[in-house]
Amino acid sequence: MKNIRNFCIIAHIDHGKSTLADRLLEYTNTITDRDMMDQVLDDMDLEREKGITIKSHAIQINYRFENQDYIFNLIDTPGHVDFSYEVSKALASCEGALLLVDASQGIQAQTISNLYLALDCDLEIIPVINKIDMDAAKVPEVTDQIVELIGCKPTDIILASGRTGIGINDILSAIIHRIPAPKGDPTLPLQALIFDSVFNSFRGIIIYFRIMNGTLSKNDQIQFVSTEKNYFAEEVGILKLKMQPKEKVNAGDVGYIITGIKNAKEVKVGDTITLAKNPGKAIDGFEEVKPMVFAGIFPVVTDDFEELRECMEKLQLNDSSLTFELETSQALGFGFRCGFLGLLHLEIIQERLEREYNQTVITTVPNVSFRATTTKQELIIVDNPIKMPDPVKINSIEEPFIRAQIITLPEFIGNIMKLCLAKRGNLLNQSYLTQTRVELIFEMPLTEIVFDFYDKLKSSTKGYASFDYTPCGYREADIVKMDILLNNEKVDALSSLIHRSKTHEFGRRLCEKLKELLPKQQFQIAIQAAVGAKVVARENISALRKDVTAKCYGGDVSRKRKLLEKQKEGKKRMKQIGNIEIPQSAFLAVLKLD
Amino acid sequence: MAGIYLHIPFCKQRCSYCNFHFTTNLNKSYELIEAMIKELVLKSKLFQTETISTIYLGGGTPSILNRLLIEKLVNTIYNNYTIETQKLEFTLEANPEDLIEDNLKFWKQIGINRLSIGVQSMHPETLQWFNRCHTVKQANLGIEKSTQYFDNFNLDLIYGIPIQHHNQLITTTQQILNFKPTHISSYCLTIESKTHLKHVLKQNPQLIPTEQFQIEQYNIVRTLLGQQGYMHYEVSNFSLNCFESKHNSAYWLGKPYLGIGPSAHSYIYPNRFWNISHNQKYIADINQNKSYYQKETLNTHQQFNEYIMFALRTKRGGSFDFIEQHFSKTLAEETLQKLSKLDPNDISIESDYFRLTPQGWLLSDAIASDLFKV
Ligand SMILES: Nc1nc2c(ncn2[C@@H]2O[C@H](COP(=O)(O)OP(=O)(O)OP(=O)(O)O)[C@@H](O)[C@H]2O)c(=O)[nH]1
Ligand code: SF4
Ligand SMILES: [Mg+2]
Numbered sequence: 001m002k003n004i005r006n007f008c009i010i011a012h013i014d015h016g017k018s019t020l021a022d023r024l025l026e027y028t029n030t031i032t033d034r035d036m037m038d039q040v041l042d043d044m045d046l047e048r049e050k051g052i053t054i055k056s057h058a059i060q061i062n063y064r065f066e067n068q069d070y071i072f073n074l075i076d077t078p079g080h081v082d083f084s085y086e087v088s089k090a091l092a093s094c095e096g097a098l099l100l101v102d103a104s105q106g107i108q109a110q111t112i113s114n115l116y117l118a119l120d121c122d123l124e125i126i127p128v129i130n131k132i133d134m135d136a137a138k139v140p141e142v143t144d145q146i147v148e149l150i151g152c153k154p155t156d157i158i159l160a161s162g163r164t165g166i167g168i169n170d171i172l173s174a175i176i177h178r179i180p181a182p183k184g185d186p187t188l189p190l191q192a193l194i195f196d197s198v199f200n201s202f203r204g205i206i207i208y209f210r211i212m213n214g215t216l217s218k219n220d221q222i223q224f225v226s227t228e229k230n231y232f233a234e235e236v237g238i239l240k241l242k243m244q245p246k247e248k249v250n251a252g253d254v255g256y257i258i259t260g261i262k263n264a265k266e267v268k269v270g271d272t273i274t275l276a277k278n279p280g281k282a283i284d285g286f287e288e289v290k291p292m293v294f295a296g297i298f299p300v301v302t303d304d305f306e307e308l309r310e311c312m313e314k315l316q317l318n319d320s321s322l323t324f325e326l327e328t329s330q331a332l333g334f335g336f337r338c339g340f341l342g343l344l345h346l347e348i349i350q351e352r353l354e355r356e357y358n359q360t361v362i363t364t365v366p367n368v369s370f371r372a373t374t375t376k377q378e379l380i381i382v383d384n385p386i387k388m389p390d391p392v393k394i395n396s397i398e399e400p401f402i403r404a405q406i407i408t409l410p411e412f413i414g415n416i417m418k419l420c421l422a423k424r425g426n427l428l429n430q431s432y433l434t435q436t437r438v439e440l441i442f443e444m445p446l447t448e449i450v451f452d453f454y455d456k457l458k459s460s461t462k463g464y465a466s467f468d469y470t471p472c473g474y475r476e477a478d479i480v481k482m483d484i485l486l487n488n489e490k491v492d493a494l495s496s497l498i499h500r501s502k503t504h505e506f507g508r509r510l511c512e513k514l515k516e517l518l519p520k521q522q523f524q525i526a527i528q529a530a531v532g533a534k535v536v537a538r539e540n541i542s543a544l545r546k547d548v549t550a551k552c553y554g555g556d557v558s559r560k561r562k563l564l565e566k567q568k569e570g571k572k573r574m575k576q577i578g579n580i581e582i583p584q585s586a587f588l589a590v591l592k593l594d
Numbered sequence: 595m596a597g598i599y600l601h602i603p604f605c606k607q608r609c610s611y612c613n614f615h616f617t618t619n620l621n622k623s624y625e626l627i628e629a630m631i632k633e634l635v636l637k638s639k640l641f642q643t644e645t646i647s648t649i650y651l652g653g654g655t656p657s658i659l660n661r662l663l664i665e666k667l668v669n670t671i672y673n674n675y676t677i678e679t680q681k682l683e684f685t686l687e688a689n690p691e692d693l694i695e696d697n698l699k700f701w702k703q704i705g706i707n708r709l710s711i712g713v714q715s716m717h718p719e720t721l722q723w724f725n726r727c728h729t730v731k732q733a734n735l736g737i738e739k740s741t742q743y744f745d746n747f748n749l750d751l752i753y754g755i756p757i758q759h760h761n762q763l764i765t766t767t768q769q770i771l772n773f774k775p776t777h778i779s780s781y782c783l784t785i786e787s788k789t790h791l792k793h794v795l796k797q798n799p800q801l802i803p804t805e806q807f808q809i810e811q812y813n814i815v816r817t818l819l820g821q822q823g824y825m826h827y828e829v830s831n832f833s834l835n836c837f838e839s840k841h842n843s844a845y846w847l848g849k850p851y852l853g854i855g856p857s858a859h860s861y862i863y864p865n866r867f868w869n870i871s872h873n874q875k876y877i878a879d880i881n882q883n884k885s886y887y888q889k890e891t892l893n894t895h896q897q898f899n900e901y902i903m904f905a906l907r908t909k910r911g912g913s914f915d916f917i918e919q920h921f922s923k924t925l926a927e928e929t930l931q932k933l934s935k936l937d938p939n940d941i942s943i944e945s946d947y948f949r950l951t952p953q954g955w956l957l958s959d960a961i962a963s964d965l966f967k968v
Contacts, residue, residue, distance in 0.1 A: 522961075545957075548956055548959050549784070550830050555857065557859070567963040568966040571963065
């Protein structure tokens with residue numbers, strides 16, 4: 001075991017983690033030339049399309065160094081704030097972390113937050129200045145920043161480039177020399193921490209774990225500590241680019257197990273695997289994730305609800321930060337109220353449901369979770385507009401606040417102040433990290449950053465600002481429910497919870513957007529936004545008046561029929577409310593406001 | 595009752611709105627017609643029990659084709675198919691500049707008895723803007739001449755053109771009416787992708803015709819033709835009594851037809867076939883006995899969809915009885931129920947029949963896809 005090293009790569013988004021992982025895999029001959037491609041560990045379609053890492057990805061490396069054989073378990077982690085839970089899970093399986101800092105960008109908000117997460121887990125930190133091949137690299141400046149941040153010596157910092165391979169050998173030797181070997185004892189009762197799982201339609205559920213103590217062999221009778229249910233270990237193995245079966249997996253190692261379980265509910269990330277005949281105790285799992293935004297997910301076809309439930313359960317296996325409970329909507333029928341870590345997370349979940357599980361779903365307007373106290377002093381958690389009590393019965397409403405940390409260049413302070421004030425923010429502190437870098441701390445309502453804050457921040461700082469946040473309690477606020485009416489019928493799935501001061505502007509923009517997204521129909525449609533009985537904005541969609549092809553002769557028949565059939569398919573995917581057909585996209589109109 | 599359509603894929607030049615399949619290079623016309631002749635012979639097996647009641651020479655521009663080649667084609671039909679000699683409708687599409695005495699005489703002599711003339715407009719700027727080959731003067735002369743040989747002829751008209759305003763459309767329509775054609779096809783200008791017109795409008799978006807403008811022009815044409823006794827029997831087709839195009843009506847009635855030539859479509863219940871739309875490949879594949887077409891077999895839903903599509907474009911309309919007999923009672927009921935919800939100005943439902951009004955035809959596609967089964 002003294003030759004095992006478990007580590008992860010952490011950094012701010014886009015600082016080059018996955019690219020550096022490529023080089024580590026290449027220099028250790030873990031991946032053949034044929035299988036090699038850029039960011040090879042980003043193996044989900046969505047990751048490749050978006051060019052970002054969404055899930056942590058573990059892979060085992062064999063490395064011979066100074067005549068000794070070593071085993072590395074590397075975990076590449078995502079950088080986006082929405083996925084910081086993926087980072088925390090990865091850290092729990094490691095003894096060390098490579099902390100990358102982009103040489104041209106310097107320390108950014110998630111550099112700091114991920115560093116603190118790693119320090120909380122007592123990991124050995126190896127600081128790396130990455131991308132030093134770039135012309136814009138500012139190595140001395142970034143060195144100073146790192147020394148200041150973690151209190152290391154300048155010589156502890158490795159200079160590297162994941163693109164050219166500079167410094168990769170230094171990193172490999174630092175991993176061996178500086179990261180401690182795992183401490184587990186292979187002779188103790190088995191304790192393996194489940195950190196991820198995935199549903200495979202042929203094999204059942206595949207569980208990923210890190211063994212803290214003990215040994216897990218093929219054909220063992222295993223037990224989950226939380227449920228005390230027993231299963232048979234059909235296959236165990238380690239994670240290379242593909243799964244590699246082994247006779248046994250030892251303490252300190254990362255591996256997988258297949259038992260043929262098909263029911264998603266039986267497997268929980270954070271649970272401990274042990275052996276039935278000699279059970280060990282539970283190890284501390286992971287902190288509960290706290291969802292930040294909530295939205296409904298509904299099947300387009302009401303009958304598909306049970307199927308959607310199954311798919312959500314399977315998806316949850318592979319994304320334990322997704323939470324959901326039953327919800328019913330007048331407009332949409334049965335569905336789920338889901339909790340997400342942010343809007344990107346929401347988008348990814350919806351995409352994965354569509355791509356991996358072939359579900360066509362409608363996602364409703366997202367909101368944060370408010371707390372209402374009624375005149376009878378009851379506390380009601382309002383994570384859904386339909387849970388909002390009648391205004392006359394409300395004593396007070398509170399909204400969640402966050403502490404936002406923004407790192408930027410001094411010239412953008414003015415713009416950021418303006419933006420944050422417009423978002424009802426409050427500046428708490430402003431400090432110069434170095435002469436050219438400022439850290440601003442704001443307190444802001446969470447609901448204000450959920451929607452378009454990121455994009456606005458980016459555009460008002462030309463991209464030179466990074467942002468991180470942590471929840472910091474609830475504050476009283478004047479929150480109201482805004483409804484959308486189509487031809488005077490309320491569509492509950494389009495209701496939103498917003499601050500009273502924003503109703504007019506938000507209502508107007510939402511109506512305009514809906515006008516753009518709703519297809520013309522054979523009658524006029526009136527769109528209204530209303531708070532209670534008071535209409536705050538309105539738009540009209542005139543009736544469709546002409547939709548006919550000029551020619552339909554022998555050669556046009558097939559093409560035209562197919563075209564209309566395709567339109568019909570589209571209509572089937574729309575939701576009929578009253579006599580109005582609403583496309584999926586309209587339910588997310590609120591996210592597309594410019 | 596069956597039809598034959600011959601696609602002659604040649605034109606002198608490309609009109610700006612046209613995305614049809616053709617070439618301006620006539621070098622290979624001999625090989626092509628030879629290949630079509632082979633196809634005619636091959637396909638005659640499929641029609642052994644059918645009598646041909648309509649033949650349609652379309653394109654492209656069949657009127658530019660060498661007379662000998664036309665004759666060869668036509669003789670192949672006569673020699674290999676059973677023709678309903680008494681009532682045969684035999685149409686040739688012709689452009690005005692080709693309507694010269696020798697041509698007209700010859701066409702008549704080989705049995706053609708109906709012309710479909712691509713006039714499109716009598717507004718000089720519009721003809722130019724469209725890159726048409728002919729002038730207004732040629733149109734006048736040509737049509738005048740044709741009437742000496744053919745009493746049954748169609749004139750094509752396009753409306754909804756951004757540079758042809760209402761009064762110019764009225765003049766055009768009146769001029770066309772003066773020739774007393776038996777049939778008028780009037781098409782709303784459609785901006786097809788990959789056309790020069792599309793490109794022009796992309797650069798001059800202020801010219802893109804509005805829905806309102808095109809609807810107004812539809813009504814202008816309809817009114818003017820109605821006043822002169824023309825019956826509006828399909829979205830884009832008008833005729834004097836008893837002069838509906840038999841060939842086109844057969845498409846809408848689900849009658850069998852053979853399409854000969856590159857890109858031509860055929861229908862023999864329950865299959866649709868379409869030929870490869872590349873002249874050289876078509877010639878090569880036919881000559882090497884390779885497959886030169888693709889085929890689809892219509893399932894019940896698709897058959898129903900086509901029935902609806904046609905029913906909602908024609909004055910003839912559709913029948914619930916027919917739907918019940920050929921498809922199902924539920925489908926007939928469902929159709930009735932959906933149609934009953936339409937604006938009464940758009941549809942008339944009388945006992946077993948339903949038909950959209952000329953007002954309703956404007957929404958024909960939207961209504962059809964609502965009724966479709968997929
Ligand atoms: N010049 C240069 N560019 C690099 C280097 N490493 C990565 N990049 C580029 O930086 C971008 C981000 O690289 P990734 O490896 O995907 O970054 P990441 O940290 O894994 O990103 P997330 O997982 O989304 O947080 C890509 O366009 C890379 O090509 C490097 O060493 N030098
Ligand atoms: S003559 Fe007819 S087929 Fe030829 S380009 Fe013009 S519109 Fe198209
Ligand atoms: Mg990555």
